[in-house]
Amino acid sequence: MTHIHYQHDELYIEDVPARRLAEQFETPLYVYSQGAIETAYKTFCSAFQQHPMLVCYAVKANSNLAVLGLLAHLGAGFDIVSGGELERVLRAGGKAAKIVFSGVGKQDWEIIKALEAGIACFNVESAMELEQIQRLASSLDYIAPISLRVNPDVDAKTHPYISTGLRENKFGVSMAAASSLYEQAQGLSHIKIKGIDCHIGSQITELAPFMDAMTRVLALVDELALLGIELEHIDLGGGLGVRYANETPVDIREYAAAILQGMGHRPQTLVFEPGRYLTANAGVLLTRVINIKENEGKYFAITDAGMNDLIRPALYQAWQHITAVQANNGEPRLYEVVGPICETGDFLGKARELAIAPGSLLAVHSAGAYGFAMSSNYNSRNRAAEVMVAGATSQCVRQRETIEDQLRLEHGYVALA
Ligand code: LLP
Numbered sequence: 001m002t003h004i005h006y007q008h009d010e011l012y013i014e015d016v017p018a019r020r021l022a023e024q025f026e027t028p029l030y031v032y033s034q035g036a037i038e039t040a041y042k043t044f045c046s047a048f049q050q051h052p053m054l055v056c057y058a059v060k061a062n063s064n065l066a067v068l069g070l071l072a073h074l075g076a077g078f079d080i081v082s083g084g085e086l087e088r089v090l091r092a093g094g095k096a097a098k099i100v101f102s103g104v105g106k107q108d109w110e111i112i113k114a115l116e117a118g119i120a121c122f123n124v125e126s127a128m129e130l131e132q133i134q135r136l137a138s139s140l141d142y143i144a145p146i147s148l149r150v151n152p153d154v155d156a157k158t159h160p161y162i163s164t165g166l167r168e169n170k171f172g173v174s175m176a177a178a179s180s181l182y183e184q185a186q187g188l189s190h191i192k193i194k195g196i197d198c199h200i201g202s203q204i205t206e207l208a209p210f211m212d213a214m215t216r217v218l219a220l221v222d223e224l225a226l227l228g229i230e231l232e233h234i235d236l237g238g239g240l241g242v243r244y245a246n247e248t249p250v251d252i253r254e255y256a257a258a259i260l261q262g263m264g265h266r267p268q269t270l271v272f273e274p275g276r277y278l279t280a281n282a283g284v285l286l287t288r289v290i291n292i293k294e295n296e297g298k299y300f301a302i303t304d305a306g307m308n309d310l311i312r313p314a315l316y317q318a319w320q321h322i323t324a325v326q327a328n329n330g331e332p333r334l335y336e337v338v339g340p341i342c343e344t345g346d347f348l349g350k351a352r353e354l355a356i357a358p359g360s361l362l363a364v365h366s367a368g369a370y371g372f373a374m375s376s377n378y379n380s381r382n383r384a385a386e387v388m389v390a391g392a393t394s395q396c397v398r399q400r401e402t403i404e405d406q407l408r409l410e411h412g413y414v415a416l417a
Contacts, residue, residue: 002036003033003035003036003039003282004033004036004281004282004284004365006327009326009327009328010325010326010327011284011323011325011326011363013031013033013284013389013394014033014034014035014389014390014391014392015389015391015392016389016392016393016394018031018284018286018325018361018363019325019326019361021286021387021389021394022286022288022325022361024394025385025387025396025400026385026400027286027287027288027304027305027361027384028285028286028287028303028304028305028309028384029285029286029287029384029385029386029387030283030284030285030286030367030368030371030372030384030385030386030387031283031284031285031286031386031387031388031389031394032062032064032066032067032279032282032283032368032386032387032388032389032397033282033283033388033389033390034070034388034389034390035390035391036281036282036283036368037067037070037071037278037279037282037368038070038074040277040278040279040281040282041055041057041071041074041076041278042074043252044252044272044274044277044278047252047253047255047256047257048256048259048260048270050260051260051263051270052267052269052270053269053270053271053272054077054098054233054269054270054271054272055076055077055272055274055278056076056077056078056079056098056099056100056235056271056272056273057071057076057077057078057079057273057274057275057278058079058238058273058274058275058276059078059079059080059081059085059088059089059275060081060085060275060370060373061275061276061278061279061280061368061369061370061373062275062279062283062368062369062370062371062372062373063085063088063373064372064386064388064397064398065088065091065092065397066092066386066388066395066397067279067388067397068088068089068092068093068094069092069093070388071094071278072089072092072093072094072095073093076094076098077094077095077098077099077100077120077271078094078098078099078100079099079100079101079102079238079273079275080099080100080101080102081101081102081103082103082110083107083109083110083113083114086099086101086110086113086114086117086119087113090117096117096118096119096120097118097119097120098120099114099117099119099120099121100119100120100121100122100123100147100197100235100271100273101114101119101121101122101123102123102125102149102197102199102273103123103125104125104126104129104170104171106122106129106132108132108136111132111133111136111144112136112140115136115137115140115142115144116140116142119145120145120194121145121146121147121194121195121197121233121235122144122145122146122147123146123147123148123149123197123235124146124147124148124149124173124185125149125171125172125173126173127173127177127181127184130146130148130181130184130185130188130191133146133191134188134189134190134191137190137191138189138190141190142190143190143191143192144190144191144192145192145194146185146191146192146193146194147193147194147195147196147197147231147233147235148172148173148178148181148182148185148196148197149171149172149173149197149198149199150172150173150174150175150178150196150197150198150216150217150220151167151169151171151172151173151174151175151198152175152198152200152212152213152216152217153167153174153175153216154200154209154212154213154216155209156200156201156202156204156209156239157204157205157206157209158201158202158203158204158205158239158241159203159316159317159318171199172198172199175216175220178220179220179223179224179227182224182227182229183227183229186229193229193231194231194232194233195231195232195233195234195235195268195271196217196220196221196224196231196233196234196235197235197237197271198213198217198235198236198237199236199237199238199239199273200213200237200239201239202238202239202241202275202276203239203241203242203276204239204240204241204250205241205247205248205249205250206250207250207254207255207258210236210239210250210255210258210259211258211259211262213236214236214259214262215262217234217236218234218262218263218266221234221266221268231268232268232269233268233269233270233271234263234266234268234269234270234271235270235271235272235273236259236270236271236272237272237273238272238273238274238275238276238277239274240252240255240274240276240277241276242276242277242280242281242366242369243281243366244280244318244319244320244321244365244366245319245321252277275369275370276369276370278369279368279369280366280367280368280369280370281365281366281368282368283366283367283368283369283371284363284364284365284367284368285305285309285310285363285364285367285371285384286325286361286362286363287303287304287305287309287348287361287362287363287364288303288304288359288360288361288362289301289302289303289356289357289358289359289360289361289362290302290303290304290340290358291358292335292356292357292358298336299333299334299335299336300335300336300337300338301335301336301337301338301354301356301362302338302339302340303337303338303339303340303348303362304339304340305339305348305364305384306338306339306340306341306346306348306378306379306381307339307341307343307345307346307347307378308339308341308375308376308377308378308379308381308383309339309371309372309375309381309383309384310348310364310367310371310374310375311374311375311376312370312371312374313347313348313349314343314345314346314347315374319349320348320349320364320365320366320367321364321365321366322337322348322349322352322354322362322363322364322365323354323362323363323365324354324355324356324360324361324362324363325360325361325362325363326360326361327355328355329355329356329357329360330355330356330357330360331355332353332354332355333353333354333355334351334352334353335351335352335353335354335356336349336350336351336352337349337350337352337354337362340379341378341379341381342379348364349364372384372386372398377401377406380403380406382400382401382402382403382405382406383400383401384400385398385399385400386398
């Protein structure tokens with residue numbers, strides 16, 4: 001049985017009816033299943049059990065402290081992209097020694113904070129960043145562990161906004177420049193080469209792009225070995241797709257088998273940076289239908305969640321399954337499910353068959369990754385609350401914001417003379 005399921009025509013998150021959560025915590029509400037996150041993490045790890053490996057969860061996908069704390073408890077490492085994410089991981093009990101730091105624009109204060117914390121590795125994206133880390137590490141007398149993030153120039157065949165491994169993207173060091181940059185790094189006093197890294201994109205549903213990237217990375221690993229540069233780990237990034245609609249994502253065992261076969265007898269620890277795989281299908285966004293409106297024969301279900309709560313449909317034309325929390329709540333019709341925000345792009349789904357009435361509850365599925373994490377206060381809306389469910393228990397892990405929370409950092413303007 002999946003953790004998010006229907007029983008007697010009613011949606012449950014583990015053993016808790018979604019309706020009860022919506023009544024208790026109000027809507028819009030993000031709900032996560034602890035069991036689903038745990039299962040995804042364990043499934044990922046067990047697929048690689050014959051080889052040394054570390055899963056560094058991509059914090060950006062869902063950075064709630066409860067999610068991070070759960071993964072830390074399970075033994076995960078973390079892939080961070082900012083000083084803020086570093087702080088979150090440390091506060092959630094994550095181990096610095098299992099943190100990798102990705103991102104094209106690391107600022108001095110973020111690098112210093114990571115050096116002081118003692119993270120496992122900086123994934124360096126350019127020659128300039130290498131110099132920046134060397135300069136900061138030497139001034140503070142730290143040895144900075146690094147990987148180069150290489151850009152293997154493969155087409156991940158995903159949405160252009162979330163494709164990162166093509167030559168023309170801003171990410172990584174080109175394959176042509178990588179080995180001389182490694183040689184340069186080897187000569188730097190406060191740099192310790194640890195590994196190599198690549199990440200080619202997100203929501204990838206085919207095996208081939210991963211394998212093409214890996215083949216190129218391994219060729220470089222072997223070339224570096226001939227130059228006397230031995231790496232301790234190979235980080236293959238994240239990007240494993242999940243099922244939103246009717247995609248057939250790569251099976252994790254197939255992915256692992258292909259990677260392990262590709263590794264051959266190479267001893268390096270494998271590092272992965274999955275985000276979506278671990279959390280997307282562990283979460284739903286619950287929202288209430290405020291109103292039903294007909295315009296020129298078209299029906300709109302206007303919900304209390306909008307693009308500020310879940311921006312994926314508006315930003316990537318992403319399709320996420322939408323169901324009525326309690327079935328048969330009205331005449332079945334095709335609806336545009338839209339939010340209350342003043343933009344035509346404010347929709348959660350188009351042409352969805354639903355049997356609903358004003359007041360009905362809807363669940364937007366696969367919302368555990370890049371859902372709350374990408375939400376905003378647009379239209380001065382309070383960001384949603386978040387709840388974690390484990391078995392029959394539920395816990396609020398982020399309170400709903402209030403207008404006071406939003407206004408706290410602002411100051412009334414005093415007109416200058
Ligand atoms: N590692 C790096 C360096 C990344 O940039 C990303 C995602 C990941 C790991 C995790 O990728 P995942 O396993 O989750 O695919 N907001 C978009 C996705 C953006 C992904 C950005 N980078 C969406 O909602 O589809």
